[in-house]
Amino acid sequence: MPEKLLEMTDIVKCYTIGEEEQMVLKHIDFSVNKGEFVSILGPSGSGKSTMMNIIGCLDVPTSGRYILNGKEIADMDQVELAHIRNKEIGFIFQSFQLLKRNTILENVELPLIYAKVSRKERRERAAAMLERMGLGNKLDFYPNQLSGGQQQRVAISRAVVTQPSILLADEPTGALDQKTGAQVMELFHELNDEGRTIIMITHDKHIAEHAGRIVKILDGVMSEGGTEDA
């Protein structure tokens, strides 16, 4: 029996736009086991961004239950959510989101600062992580001195360095060419083989197919399997 890492039950998310209330997520049930690599596939406007925000604890659902690593998320306040994000989630963004004024070493250290890791230890951990990503000789480089693929590896290092329960990737290859994108996917497989749980949100079904399981989302409704449309 695989261990359930993430479990969502009857998740509803509504936004009020003007007078009108719009239901973006419609009674979603979704769960992920430890060590899984899952893709959430959907076109823009399907609700996949909202889904990612809720999985990533950036937002709370209007109703429903969300249990992440044994903790009930739905009722948490901003401070608790910040702690959960720091501890449980490793974000990988489409546009990398590196601080351009800081070296890549400092960028990778950033989540460790918020985790209150000592200066010495976080330096060691960040350096070791970048070393592993093949960037060990570029620790003092600034993001704009690196190629897109290298920048995404810095971003992945930053996501993994805190040892989170989930790597949450939002269109991780969106800003990369095909070859570099393939290398990043290779890296995802490696990380998954090491036992890391990965949730990847994408509109590209070829990228989505790298995952062990594909979940489709369309118009706020989620369905398992199938890779036809999207």
Next chain:
Amino acid sequence: MLRESIKMSWENIIQNKLRSFLTILGIIIGVTAIIALITVVQALITNINEQFDSVGANTLVINAQGTPLKQGLSDKDLMEINEIDGVTGIAPSINTTIDIYREGTVYEDIVVDGKNETFFNRNSDLILIGRGLNILDVNGKNRVCVISADFMNKVFMGENPVGQDISIMGSSYRIVGVADGGDDSVMTLMSGSTSDIYIPYKNLMSLTGQNRIYSLEVYMTDEAEDTTYISDAVEQYLDTLYNYKDNSYMLIIMDSLLDMMKDVQSMLTTALTAIASIALLVGGIGIMNMMLVSVTERTVEIGLRKALGAEPRLIQVQFLTEAIMLSVLGGILGIVVGLTISFICGAVMDIRVPISWGAIALGVGFSAAVGIIFGFAPAKKASELNPIDALRSV
């Protein structure tokens, strides 16, 4: 954590050097104004106080014109005033301006002061070389004099003048001592002129044909806490002497002058601080504006930091730190500029300018307070940014 905040803030300030400088210009001007004004005013007043203090405390100055029938003060009046309870001594003051001839040179407009032994006892640090006038000189009308250091430099040019003779209005006077400038005397402080030569006052009365004293310093005991009763008694004596005639005399009580100076100082300081506060207010608004722009510019960064687990409070601390650092930086620059201006003013006005730690503390405190007050709203705004909106705005 604070260390990180300071480092990040510093990087951000350095990143936009020109903008940061323009932002803190208001603070720099405000603090410069506070420091310069307070320091210069304090220096001026301290300087005046020191002059008054050296001779002034426990001293009364009488300027007695008297009435047409009773002009000035007679020897008997002087004795009676000296006998008043609490009076420890009196020093009559009489002066005239003459020309002095020596070895073929004429020295014009030389101020000759008539003094008694009490004056020299009271101002014992006045004598640089030799001795002052003593009771035997005064009572015996000895032809001895004390000259000022300025006069010595002008006339004797490095020679030791003690023991030499000079001719004063046809009489030969032996020099027994050299005095320091003479500007410590309350009289010269009031009149603005400095004495060149001191001789026994009775000699000068004879030489000028006066038999009345018009100006007198009265020294009061320093044992009494409150010397009002002494000045009251002196006033009483003079009123009786001149039949309560208006403007027959003027009595200057140095202690109350000192108190007045202190009042003026605190009033000036308050007024100047109020004015400078307006500059600080304007500076604070500048900082608030800059911080709001900074929050908008760094929306994505704030969103990212929050996504990575920064608590809202931490974001707030970071932006507040930046606002405080900006304004304290302005404060420090203001202190440096302000002190520089003060020292230049001091050099120009030829007064000693002490560093006022109070003013410095005020400058730092004020600028830090401005940073906290005007940085609070932008920092709050940053901390309340929704990370989703922030990240979406890419």
